[in-house]
Amino acid sequence: MNLAARLKNPLNKYRPIPFWSWNERLTVDETRRQIAEMDKAGIGGYFMHARGGLQTPYLGEEWMDNIAAGIDEARKRDMGAWVYDENGWPSGFGDGRVNGLGIEYQQKYLRMDPVGADPGVRPEDEDRTITVVAGSDGQRLRFHYEVNPFYVDTLDAHVVKTFIETILDEYAARFPDDLGKALPGVFTDEPQVSRNGIPWSFTLPGKYREAYDEELLPLLPQLFSPVDLPTGEGEAPAEPCGSTPSAVTAARREPRPPVSYKRTRYRFWHLVQELFVTSFTQQMYDWCERHGAQLTGHMVLEETLLSQVTSNAAVMPHYEFFHVPGMDWLGRHIDPPTTPLQVASVAHQLGRKQILSETFALCGWNVSWEELKWLFEWQAVRGVTQLCQHLEGYSLRGIRKRDYPPSLFYQQPWWDKYRAFNDYVSRLGMLLAEGEVQFDVLVIHPQSSAWLAFDNGKNDGIHELFQPFLDVTKTLEGAHVPFHYGDERILARHGEVELRGTGFRTCDRGASFPACGLRVGNQLYFAVIVPPCETLARSTVELLQQYADAGGALVWVGGKPTLVEGEPSAELPALAQRGESVPDCTVLETCLPKQAYRLSVIDDHGAEIERIAATHRHFADYDGRGPADFYFLANADNASGYEVVVRLLGKSAERLVLETGATEPLPFTREVNEVAIRHTFAPMDSLALLVYADDRALPVAMPALVAVPAKGTEFLDLASKATPASVAVPAECTDSLDSASKATSLDGEWELQLLDPNALTLDYCDFWIDRKLIAENEHISVVQGRCLEYGRPVDLRLRFPVRAAWDFDPDGELYLVLERPDDFQIMVNGAPLTAHDAGHYRDTSFRKLSVKGLLRPGRNEILLETRFAQSPAVYEQLERAKVFEAEKNKLTFNSEIEAVYLIGDFGVVTPEPFEQLPRHALRCPGDFLLTRAPSSIPLADLVQHGLPFFNGTVRLTRTVTLAADEIHGRRFRFADMRAHVASLSVNGTSVKEWFWRPFEANLDGLLRPGENEFVLELTNGLRNLLGPHHLEEGESYAVAPPSFYKEPSVFGCAGQWNEGYCFVEFGVEGTQIA
The missing domain is CATH 2.60.120 (Jelly Rolls)
Structure with missing residues (x-):
């Protein structure tokens, strides 16, 4: 079956794999029911993800029974039951089992404090002192480490090995025959080095000496201050914790030559990068390789140069060791584009077809399908192929409904229609995954220069570095030049210069063919751009020298690097004179070989429309009729539409309708070896095209264009929030001004029938603790906190007022909805409520109790009484959660106080205007x-x-x-x-x-x-x-x-x-x- 036929109903391997939040007491029957719901909605698999609210013991027998049920259902339905490697997140601490092994396993941060001049004075926590050295001004500086007991040292390979043995080996022992099959693999989530300043590890002094034949301890001041250290002797305590005696002796007796702080910072962070990659990600990857499984997931804080430094050192090197590299995107906004471009670059270079994005968290309960589509397409046009929806809640009870919503699951009123959305994104992802990627331009990623500017303070130099890098990125995107980033570690491992000849692909774009290309794995580039940066790796310099010597197109933008691995180098000035140099991005595109341009998206004045992003895939045989080129274009603008002309290489074209997988003719004109397609993009709109080198597709007539008012929505972080007065659209899609009188307006009143009950949320109440009135008319979110302050069980009474108008029908269908009603004594207008459970509303934990006939016009009250109690373990975890997010992210309460609801046959009004x-x-x-x-x-x-x-x-x-x-x-x-x-x-x-x-x-x-x-x-x-x-x-x-x-x-x-x-x-x- 060819790709065109398979596109009608994509296989599950191309379909979304959501976070399935296991956040409640699990039962095998409910687990199987929810999987059936996912299958019905066109979802291809699920990440079985322990999360806050979980009441089933993690990794216990009941847990494993539900994992087994998930695998069994996946096997029956040809879905994928992926395991998530942690209870909560970030990955690595093994639900507390690993960090609980002691300080050697726990996360540490490097701290610097000035001390008194008397060397005999020691702080109380002397055992955490690393060294004491003299600063540049003579002030003695004490370096020590701070411990986070709730996460782990991810720079220590032994610690990560223990994590793997603690979690992954459990699954391998239980389900050895399912790994790589119904249990495809493992999701690892936001492993990190530090999110609280410069990291420390007991392994660092020895590893630094091993890597650089130099002692680290005397150089620690340079990580905080931009000072070059003069020749002198370092000072250290007799037995600093985490350092060997030999390291201390060396630090005391050996004179230090003058050392550049930039060289020290480069070496330190390069070492952190290497240790994190090899200790964590590569170990996880190797485990999956041994077990025939796949590793997916994402790193933390991928977005900017600064965000990456302490959290990862650099994110791109890690993607080499993911079978399905991934990212995450939070909230209803777009920008910067660096996050998807980073992961897609490595994936394309190393032949990874699937690129995952965990997305839609924080978008809120109101995010529309159009907005979901817009957010996914903004990532897809930059390389993402597979959607991981955040999230699907096993339950919405208590805190679970507030877990970075929305829950895109059976609780939603639109759930029965959801397959249409999943079919759409699956078709798009399948095309992007299966097509051949041919990008011609490589941009060197300047992450290593950020290391030199990081001082654990304002880090101003990194901000100044990131903006020009972003300018290069957006200039290329705006000119519709496809490109990848080149990470220096990936280049060192996979980069080589390839001369004209075998391996070069045919130049079909009418330009003189370059003499050489720079190959990075599967990708061959014909132009290399070096954005403003301060340093390059020695391996990068050598590769660029070879590329320039072979006649490669090399372009320098803005300030050229002056350092190699943080030090002056004799080779760099000569290299910096090779190729072309431009002061900024304004003329960047004119320096690129013509073959770098594959399409153009222009307005009637010939200007490229920067907000329309585009990407391309080539198919050797799309539908059994020969080659085809797939182009996908997406309007990033949520407020404005654009009338454009799309110019593409080829002889004919069709529109690909992603809603169905079918093609349909569209108007186009042909000019020499190009086709021109006029199209009007609505806000958040997209266009999928198939372009052919023959005449297999025939054009249809071009529609006339008229102006209509533009409608749009406003989003965060957009460069322009203005809504244009009008936008041009095809005349067949609107009334012309001349025939406006023929339009029949249907605004105004329509007959109404509710197919679901109306609702009223009751979230304000009076409440008493131990019979003492605490507050009147207070929001329900306050009640839980007040009860927790007692630190012991308390008796709680809640009174919710309900007002009804004179025309309210008390005999209509009416239900009180609350969570865990059996935990409460309920009275309505002074009478005990004895109604039986009438089923659930939206979520299976939202239980309905009939109150038909119990409310009346005027004032009513609903009274709830309960014993609020938490176990000692909950109070202990609340204290731990104040220290680090890992404890908060797996927090589970015994008692939860929530709003209640009335649903039924009624209206809800307010006397004040909106x-x-x-x-x-x-x-x-x-x-x-x-x-x-x-x-x-x-x-x-x-x-x-x-x-x-x-x-x-x-x-x-x-x-x-x-x-x-x-x-x-x-x-x-x-x-x-x-x-x-x-x-x-x-x-x-x-x-x-x-x-x-x-x-x-x-x-x-x-x-x-x-x-x-x-x-x-x-x-x-x-x-x-x-x-x-x-x-x-x-x-x-x-x-x-x-x-x-x-x-x-x-x-x-x-x-x-x-x-x-x-x-x-x-x-x-x-x-x-x-």
């Missing part, structure tokens, strides 16, 4: 009233008309009378959608479902003279039910646990609070028949 906020949000002061459910509602505004907390599907009906001459050539459209899914039926016939733009449908053959019934169904998400409701900023695009708390908690400082309620809009606007 305030319009940015990001399509609304705020009202609260004081909600239950009313009779609305029977009709404005299509553009459901929230303000009785449905502020609603989550689910509404059915909206409108009858439209049309004359006989009005039923032909009509289209249904709306300007914008504030919902996750919309579907339309006309006169009983299903017409279309929408998840993203364009919001239109052809009505040919569906209309009739007289009355026509339009039925529109809209489905939203859980945001208006679960919040966060009370952030001062309104709708947040970086939602984390603290976003839900009024006061500081173990999860961090609370956001700025507003007692009012923030909701997001629900509805569609600008609806018409045109």
Whole structure:
């Protein structure tokens, strides 16, 4: 079966593999049920991920029974049941088993403090002193290490080996026949060296001496201060912990030659890089190789030069030792592009087809499918092929619903439609993974220069280094020049100069062919760019010399490096004179060989549209008819659309419809050996094209273009948030101004039917502890913290007021929803609630109890009483969580106090008007009233008309009378959608479902003279039910646990609070028949 046929229904190996958060008491039956849900939704596998809230003992028998069930279901369904290597994150501490072995195994940070002039004075913690030396001003400096007892020393190979034996060997012993099959491999998550300054390891002095034949201890001041040390003798304590006696003796007696601080910093961080790669990542990779398994996951803080220094030294060298290298992307924003480009560069160079991204964490409960698509496509156009959704919650009970939402799982009202999204991203990922990558330009990555500028303080020099590097990156992207980064360690291991001849691919772009290329594994480059940097590795200099000697195209941008591995070098000035030099990025593209350009995306004035990113893959045979080139273009702009002309090498082209996997003709013109395609990108839009070297595809007529108002949304971190007044779109997709009178507006009231119950979140209450009134009308998030302050079991009473209007129907369907109702005594208006469990609502832990007939117009109250108690282990873990995130990330409470909900047949109103906020949000002061459910509602505004907390599907009906001459050539459209899914039926016939733009449908053959019934169904998400409701900023695009708390908690400082309620809009606007 050829690729085109397989694209219709991609194999599971190309499909998303979400984080499946195991955060509750696990049962085999529930585990199997949830896997069936994933399979139904088009998900290809799952990472079985222990996470905060887990109540099943980690790695115990019950845990392993559920792992076995996960593997068994994967085997039956041809899915992948991946194990996650830790309880919580970051990976490496083995659920406390490894760091619990003692100080030799624990993470350490290097600290420097001035001490008194008297050498006999020692601090109380003398045993953690490494050395005492004289600083440049004569001040004696004490260097010591600080211990983090809750993580591990990842620079020590023995420590990592212990971690592997503790965790991975357990799985290998239990499931030896499944590794590499139904259990494909292991996810490792954010292993790190330090996120708290310069790292230390007991191995460093010896490893430094072994690597450089030099003592490290006398040079430690240079890691903090930019001083070159004069000749002199270092001083050290008699027996510094973590150093051998020989190291101390040498530090005392040997005179030090003048040493450059830049050389010391280069050597130190290069050593940290080598130790971390070989001790952690390579050991993990080797274990997987021995067991026929695959290693995937991602490093921490991959984004910038500065973020990488202490956490990893450098991230790119690690990707060599992942079978499926990965990254993560948090929140509803884009930029900088360095993160996906780094991982994709190494993957393409070393032949890794799949590139994983853990993404969508912190996007919040309201993130739309269009936004999810936009975020994934922004990464995919830079190389990512496989989606790991963060996350799917086994449960939403308690803290679990606040775990960096959303949970993209069965709890969502739109879950039954979710396969369409997963099919889409799977097709895109499959094409990017299976196609041949041919990029011509290599950019040397300047991470080693960041090492020289890091001083554990302001680190200003690194900021000055990163921006020019980012400028080079964005200039090439904006000019649509495909390129990779070259990591210096990867270049040293896999780089070589290749002369013209065997191995060169045919130049099909009409330019003179270069004399040589620089090969890095599978990739061959014809131009090398050196961005502004201060130092290069000696191996890099030698490789560039060979490349320049062979006639390679070498381009220097801005300030040239002056150092080799942190020291002046005689070879570098001569090399820096080779090739071309440009002062900045403004003329960079003119220095590149013509063959570096594979496509152009221009406006009518010939200017490249920088916000449209593009990538290319080649297929030797796409559909059984010969070669094809796949191009994918994505608009990074969330607010603006662009009319463009795409120019590509080839003779004919088709559009590839990723929603179905089919192709469709499109208008194009041919000019010599190029095709030109005119296309209008909506905000967050994309375009997939197949281009052929023959005439197999025929063009269709080019549509006329007219201007229509542009609609968009606002996101974080965009260079421009302005919304243009208009954007050009094909005339067939809009009414021309001349025929505007033919459009029939459908805005206004529509008949309303709720296909899910309405809801009211009760999150403010009065509460008593041990019969003492603590607060009135206080937010529920405060209650847990107040109870924890007692440090012992307490009796807790909660009183939730509920107000109902005179037209409220007490005999309508009505349920109280709460978590673990058996833990509470419940009274409604003074009467004990004796109702039986009526099933679950959204999450299986949200239990329904009927309160039909128990509420009345006027004031009502719901009273809950419980014994709040935590085990001593919980209190101990709360203290540990204050020190390091590993303990917080696996925190589990015994008792949790949460909001409760009313659901049923009612409306919810507030006497005060709503305030319009940015990001399509609304705020009202609260004081909600239950009313009779609305029977009709404005299509553009459901929230303000009785449905502020609603989550689910509404059915909206409108009858439209049309004359006989009005039923032909009509289209249904709306300007914008504030919902996750919309579907339309006309006169009983299903017409279309929408998840993203364009919001239109052809009505040919569906209309009739007289009355026509339009039925529109809209489905939203859980945001208006679960919040966060009370952030001062309104709708947040970086939602984390603290976003839900009024006061500081173990999860961090609370956001700025507003007692009012923030909701997001629900509805569609600008609806018409045109």
